[in-house]
Amino acid sequence: MNLDFDVIIIGAGMSGITAGIRSAMSGKRVLLLEQQQEVGGLNTYYKRAERIIDVGLHAFTNYLPPHKGKGALNKILRQLRIRFEDLKLGEHPSSLISFAEGGMVFGNGPDVQTFCESVRKLFPEDEQRFLSLVRTIENYNVNFIDAKQTQNEKSARQELQKILEGANPLLLEMLLFPCLVYGSSWENDLEFSQFAIMFRALFLEGFARPEGGVKRLIDLLKARFLEEGGNLKLKCKVLSLTEGKAGEWRVFSTLGVFSAKQVISCAGSLESYKLIEERALPLAQERGKLTFTEAIFVLPRSALVLQNKGLPKHSVVFYNERPGHYRYAAPLECTAIDTSSALICFPDNYLDAQKQTIPSEELVIRVSLLANFDYWEKLRKVRADYLRAKEYVLEESIKLVLRYLKREGVELSYLEIKDKIIFHDVFTPWTIRRYGGREGAAVYGHERKSRDGKTPYSQLYLCGSDQGFVGVVGAMLSGIAIANQYVIKDHQSETSI
Amino acid sequence: MSPLEVRQKVVEIIAHIAPDEDLTSLKDDVALREQLELDSMDFLDIVMELRKKHKVEVPPEDYPKLATLNSCVEYLTPKFIS
Ligand SMILES: Cc1cc2nc3c(=O)[nH]c(=O)nc-3n(C[C@H](O)[C@H](O)[C@H](O)COP(=O)(O)OP(=O)(O)OC[C@H]3O[C@@H](n4cnc5c(N)ncnc54)[C@H](O)[C@@H]3O)c2cc1C
Numbered sequence: 001m002n003l004d005f006d007v008i009i010i011g012a013g014m015s016g017i018t019a020g021i022r023s024a025m026s027g028k029r030v031l032l033l034e035q036q037q038e039v040g041g042l043n044t045y046y047k048r049a050e051r052i053i054d055v056g057l058h059a060f061t062n063y064l065p066p067h068k069g070k071g072a073l074n075k076i077l078r079q080l081r082i083r084f085e086d087l088k089l090g091e092h093p094s095s096l097i098s099f100a101e102g103g104m105v106f107g108n109g110p111d112v113q114t115f116c117e118s119v120r121k122l123f124p125e126d127e128q129r130f131l132s133l134v135r136t137i138e139n140y141n142v143n144f145i146d147a148k149q150t151q152n153e154k155s156a157r158q159e160l161q162k163i164l165e166g167a168n169p170l171l172l173e174m175l176l177f178p179c180l181v182y183g184s185s186w187e188n189d190l191e192f193s194q195f196a197i198m199f200r201a202l203f204l205e206g207f208a209r210p211e212g213g214v215k216r217l218i219d220l221l222k223a224r225f226l227e228e229g230g231n232l233k234l235k236c237k238v239l240s241l242t243e244g245k246a247g248e249w250r251v252f253s254t255l256g257v258f259s260a261k262q263v264i265s266c267a268g269s270l271e272s273y274k275l276i277e278e279r280a281l282p283l284a285q286e287r288g289k290l291t292f293t294e295a296i297f298v299l300p301r302s303a304l305v306l307q308n309k310g311l312p313k314h315s316v317v318f319y320n321e322r323p324g325h326y327r328y329a330a331p332l333e334c335t336a337i338d339t340s341s342a343l344i345c346f347p348d349n350y351l352d353a354q355k356q357t358i359p360s361e362e363l364v365i366r367v368s369l370l371a372n373f374d375y376w377e378k379l380r381k382v383r384a385d386y387l388r389a390k391e392y393v394l395e396e397s398i399k400l401v402l403r404y405l406k407r408e409g410v411e412l413s414y415l416e417i418k419d420k421i422i423f424h425d426v427f428t429p430w431t432i433r434r435y436g437g438r439e440g441a442a443v444y445g446h447e448r449k450s451r452d453g454k455t456p457y458s459q460l461y462l463c464g465s466d467q468g469f470v471g472v473v474g475a476m477l478s479g480i481a482i483a484n485q486y487v488i489k490d491h492q493s494e495t496s497i
Numbered sequence: 498m499s500p501l502e503v504r505q506k507v508v509e510i511i512a513h514i515a516p517d518e519d520l521t522s523l524k525d526d527v528a529l530r531e532q533l534e535l536d537s538m539d540f541l542d543i544v545m546e547l548r549k550k551h552k553v554e555v556p557p558e559d560y561p562k563l564a565t566l567n568s569c570v571e572y573l574t575p576k577f578i579s
Contacts, residue, residue, distance in 0.1 A: 025545065026545050026548075027548070066517075078515065078539070079538055084517075484538060484541055488541060488545055489541065
C-alpha cells in the first residue's frame with residue numbers, strides 16, 4: 001500500500017518535535033503537524049518592541065556544567081545531535097524555597113552542599129535524614145518507558161514519610177513544593193518515581209537558561225528536524241483521525257488528508273482520543289486540574305535596587321505563605337487564583353546571560369499562580385469580567401513579589417512599583433487552553449499517565465505530558481524515548497523476522 | 498570488508514554519536530559501556546547508524562553482541578560482506 005508517510009506527529013510541542021527529529025534521523029518519512037504558527041507548544045515566545053518575551057520558560061532543568069558530569073540534558077542533546085555549547089546555557093546562581101518559617105537556598109548539583117547547609121540551619125536534627133534521601137534518589141533507577149510503572153504507583157508523600165521518618169514535617173513540605181509545581185498532574189502529591197525524576201532534575205542536576213531565552217532552543221530543534229528531512233506543516237490543525245482498512249491511519253487536517261503507518265501525538269491522551277471518537281469519554285482519564293496564571297512585568301532595574309540590598313539574587317523563588325504546609329491544588333470554587341503561594345522567576349539572574357532578551361537597564365519578573373480553570377472558563381464569557389480578572393492577577397502578582405521582597409528585608413510600596421512597570425502581560429488558563437488545546441488547560445496533562453506511551457489504539461502513541469515526562473527537558477526526553485521504542489526499535493524487530 | 502575496516506567503521510559511528518569522547522585509547526576486549534559514557538539510547542544509535550550508513554541490520558536480540566569492539570567486529574564482519 002502506498003502511504004504518504006511512515007510517521008505522522010500531532011503537535012510540535014517539545015516532545016512532538018524531538019519525536020520527529022529521532023524518527024527522521026532513522027530514515028523515516030515524517031510529517032509534523034502543528035496548529036500554531038511556530039513550534040514549541042507551551043514553550044514559546046513573542047516579540048514586543050525590542051523585547052523578546054518567553055511565554056512558558058522559566059528555566060531548563062537537568063543541567064550540569066560539562067566539567068561536572070553528564071546531566072539528562074546532555075544526553076538528550078547528544079541523541080538529537082545538537083551541540084551542548086550551541087544552547088549557550090547560563091546556570092542559576094541559586095534558587096530559594098521560601099516559607100514563613102524560613103528559607104532554604106539551593107544551587108546546581110551534583111553535590112548538594114548549599115542545600116545541605118540550608119537544611120542544617122533550619123532543621124539541625126534532620127541533616128542525616130536529608131542526606132539519606134539524597135542517596136536514595138541517587139541510586140533510584142527510573143525505567144523510562146515502563147508500563148509497570150503505571151501499575152506500581154506509590155505516593156511520594158508516603159514514601160518520603162518513610163525515608164525521612166522522624167524528621168520535621170515542614171522539611172517534607174518544603175522539599176515537595178518545587179517538585180510538585182514543576183511536575184505534578186496530581187493535587188498535593190505526585191507519584192514516587194516522578195518525585196525521584198523531579199528531585200534529580202531540580203536538585204542533583206539543576207537550572208539553566210539559554211542565552212536569548214527559549215527561542216534559541218526552538219530554532220535549533222526546528223533546524224535539526226528540517227535538516228533530517230522532516231516535513232513540517234504549521235497552522236495545520238488536526239481535525240480527526242480514522243483507521244483505514246489496512247490498519248493505516250488517515251489524518252484529516254485543515255491542510256488536507258494524510259496517511260501513515262504510525263501516529264504519535266503530544267496533544268494529550270483524551271484530546272487525541274477525541275479526534276478518533278467524539279465520545280471517547282469511557283476512555284477518558286481523570287482530567288488534570290492543575291493550571292496557572294502567569295504575570296510578566298518588565299521594570300527598570302533601578303526600581304528594585306534599594307536600601308543597599310542590591311537586586312534580588314535568586315533565579316527562582318518557591319514562595320509560600322500558608323503556615324506549615326504548601327497547597328498544590330486548584331483554588332476553591334469561585335476563586336480565580338491562589339494568592340498564598342507563587343512561583344516567582346527572575347530570568348535575568350542566570351549567569352553568563354550575555355545576550356539579554358530585553359534592554360540591559362531593564363529586568364523581567366514572572367509570577368505563576370495556581371488557578372481554577374472552571375472559574376476562568378466562566379469569566380471569559382463576559383469580556384469586561386475577564387479583563388478585570390486579568391488586572392486583578394497582575395495586582396496580586398506584584399503584591400506577592402513585594403511580600404517576598406519584604407521577607408528579604410526590602411520594603412517597597414505597591415504604587416511605587418506599579419507606576420514604574422514598562423511592559424506587562426498576563427496569561428490565564430484560558431490563554432493556555434486556547435493556545436495549546438489541552439482540556440482544562442492542565443499544564444502537566446491528565447492525572448493518569450501512559451508510561452509506555454501506548455493507547456487503546458494500535459500504532460497510535462502518546463508522547464509528552466500524558467506519557468508522563470513533563471517540563472521542557474522531560475518533554476524532549478519523552479519524544480526521544482517514544483520514537484526510539486516504537487519507530488526505531490520495533491521497526492527493527494519487524495524487519496528481522 | 499576486512500575485520501580491521503569493520504572496526505574502523507564502528508569507531509567512526511561512535512565518534513559521530515559521542516563527539517566529546519576520547520576514542521584513541523579504546524580497548525578492544527573491554528565493554529564499550531565501561532570505557533565510554535554510553536547508555537542504551539546510544540547503543541540504539543549505533544544500530545541506527547549501521548542501518549543508515551551501511552545497510553546492516555541488527556535485530557534487538559543481537560544487541561548484546563555489540564558489547565565490545567571485538568564482539569562487534571566478530572558479529573558485524575559477515576554482515577558487512579553479505
Ligand atoms: C506558564 C508556563 C510556564 C512553564 N515553565 C516551565 C519551566 O520553566 N520549565 C520547564 O521545564 N517547564 C515549564 N513549563 C512546562 C512545559 O512547558 C511543559 O511541560 C512542556 O512544554 C510540555 O510539552 P509537550 O510536548 O508535552 O506538549 P505541549 O507543549 O502542550 O504541546 C502540544 C502541542 O500540540 C499542538 N496541538 C494540540 N492539538 C492539536 C491539533 N488538533 N492539531 C495540531 N496541533 C495540535 C499544540 O498547539 C501544541 O503545540 C511551563 C508551562 C507553562 C504553561
